[in-house]
Amino acid sequence: MKQDSIAIKVEGVSKVYGKGESAFLALNNATLNILDNEFFTLLGPSGCGKTTLLRIIAGFENPTQGSILLHGEDISHLPPNLRSVNTVFQSYALFPHMTVAENISFGLEMLNKPKQEIKKTVSKMLSLVHMEELKDRHIDELSGGQQQRVALARALAPEPKVLLLDESLAALDYKLRKEMQIELKRLQHATGITFIFVTHDQEEALTMSDRIAVINEGKLLQVGTPHEIYNKPQDHFVASFVGDTNFLEISSASKSNNNDEVIFLNFNHDQILKVPCKKDMALNKSISIAIRPEKVSLIKDADSALLAGEIVDVSFFGTDTHYSIELDSSSGKAQSFHVRMQNASNQSKQYVAGERVGVIFNAEDIQVIDDSR
């Protein structure tokens, strides 16, 4: 694979607010590389530190520790007006006393670009976001979606090296959001500029990103492609935050050798599944595994399945049916399990609440969760 160049290097960045007893650690030693021409998403719940990281990259906050490099240059303490990084703010922050065209040309004027060049670039930007006819309108005459596009055009006009987007789709209604998601991808490809996108919506992150970084409570938990994040979550939080997951405690497991990267999990009726794991994974307590509801199937014959239980709830969702199952438990503790089966397969119509069923799934769909990190 070609070695892509790194646009932003975040090195050991920590951010502390306040002092002494009331000190709050917003970011805890975050390190990551964001590549050129990449659509990169920072994903996490509210207050997790993703916006803090974005603001540190933009220059509005200074890291308490660590550094930010832009194409190799240390910009950690550079003021925002000296960084070749532009932001699309959550509230758009469009200048209300200027027209659309004047907003878009603002950055170029500040950079003292010649008038002709500014005119050309502004026209280019207007057509890029399909706002040509509205160029002389005032900001408060625009709809939310139009304001969003002006904010984008304004931030892209000075051709920054990196574009930051702070939950910019949060204020839009559902349909508009979907449209804008496609629009943003298109813009990123058209301009070739690295987009760093912040959101708490995991579905949005999965749809739009080349790579995602999942953050929680100031810590960077996992960085990877949408596929990797979804299918191979490395951590309890990542598994539960992104998509629906079932968590199971497997009390009986073994390894051939302690250093093996494979673990053998024991299920009902002496069925054993071989699953990859971390080299130094300990066996002294039960193993947590995660498996997605859509990767699980039900069979009538409870006795020959990996797990067995009773259907507690059946919900019909048009394209699929969701089952809530209470698994048999030797320890007496109830474990609920969710199964999602596509209605197209016709299998799903056969099961009703109260019925006893068997649960089956494949070894490659199991993800071992190691929370000891």
Added chain:
Amino acid sequence: MHINFLKKRNRDRFNVEYVPSFPVLALICILCLYAPMVPLLFYSFNDSTLLTVWHGFSWQWYEAAWNNERVQEVTLRSLGLALQASVYSTILATMAALATTRVPKYRGQGLIYAVINQPIMVPEIVTAVALLIFFASIKAATGYQGTAYLVLAHTAFCIPFSYLPIRARLENMNLSLENAAADLYASPWRTFKRVTFPLLFPGILAGAMLAFVISLDDVVITEFVKTPGKDTLPTYMLGELRREVTPEINAISSVLFVVSILLVGMTFLISSKK
């Protein structure tokens, strides 16, 4: 978040609000607002009749002012006048505010605002002169020479000053509270007494205090409307300032200054307790 107000860059964040030179100019300005008062206060304790050469500490001027019968007379007159003006103007302003706030547009709205705010929009000297002319002709016609002219004039120009805080408070009040009261069978008067008035009270109080101070401080209109010989404290002081000034004026000024501080302090405390 801590903000270092003088440094343009602190280590924590980029100071978005900082504008070069503004903090310094602001501090100089605030200092200059108070600096002239310092010698004034200082020399009120001067043990001599001079205002600029220090001779020693003395309470004599405060005593002199306290015992000065003329000062007593004008002070009482000022206080009485301010009290009346403040009460009347606040009552009228409250009624007017209730009538003009939170209502859909009505005919003559612009005109009514113009009339209510006229004392602020028209220079005092113009009003003073107009009142002089008007009252002179009434005096000539009726021979009435009493204090009613002054009370009327003060009440009038205090109305907009009571009106503004009351209106501001009223606008921020939730109409649904009164609707709820009406829904619970309260008559308009009882709604006012039990719901509107208590909520409006801080605004009314602020308006009354502002009107009191405005009336107490008035010089120009009072100077033109007053009956000769019957001064208020400000017109008395104006007369004294045009003549030989002794530190007695400093003493009176210092007392008034302290009173202002107390009144403003009280207003701030009341509004912060909301």
Added chain:
Amino acid sequence: MDQNIQSVVEFPESKLERLKAKQRTIRNYFLSAPALIVLTIAASGPLFIMLFYSFLTADEWGGVVWQGSLQGWFEVFMRHDIFDGTLLPADAHLSIFWRSIKLSLVTTLLCIVFGFPTAYFIATRPRSQRSFWLFLVTVPFWTNLLIRTFAIMQILSHSGFVNKFLQSLGLIEEPLRLLYTETAVTIGMAYVYLPLMVLPLYATIERLDFSLLEAAYDLYASRLQVLRRVIIPLVKPGLVAGSILVFIPSIGAYVTPRLLGGGKSLMLGNLIELQFGQGRNWPLGAALSITLLVIVMVAMLFYVRSTSRSGVSHAH
């Protein structure tokens, strides 16, 4: 069914609702009437009477004679040369007009130069501190005009603080003549009216969306450019309101020029007062007052035009 719809369209409100609305309007008129009556009698009404008086003849001992005359208005702008009776402009009056406008504009400018940073400073303090700074600015506002003017008189006097300070630094030998000059009047007015600029400006700046400043910095603006291109245009309503609140009392100032200007720096207010004192020319005084009012209204017109122009689609 069609008929039901039609009746709804023709009589959208029920009769009861319309009656209630009408009652409310009547009630409102009654409520506001007392205030309006008082103001009309003791504020607005007399202005018209004054206008009427400006067209009467002056009586020798003060007051008026009930005889129509344009003499008052004439004397506002013109005079007859005492020797040969030729028509000349009333330079004494005109120079006073000019001085009043000039000093008021300078005062307004001074108040902007010092008041704007002050208001901005207060508005950018942490919330908990703001009351304190506002308190500091409000106290002079509630302090008697005479006291504050007197304080300036003392500072600028021969043996006052300014002179003593300059002498102690060795910059001057003899005390400067600071009092009884136009400069003293300007300083006095700026000192007295400064809070009137700061308070409305503060109210406007406080509502400023600082994320707009962030956006400007993000787009490579320098500190000065942000001030010029973002902050000032957005607080313009406050600047205009403050300017009006300073200009109006300045141009009609009476006490301050009287105490700080002496006889040499008369302003319009003093000139007017003169006609009702020694001048004994009530119609002239009335005419001058109306002139002052006109100047003020012209200034207000500027205010209204500038706020409506910049805020095309802004709701107030």
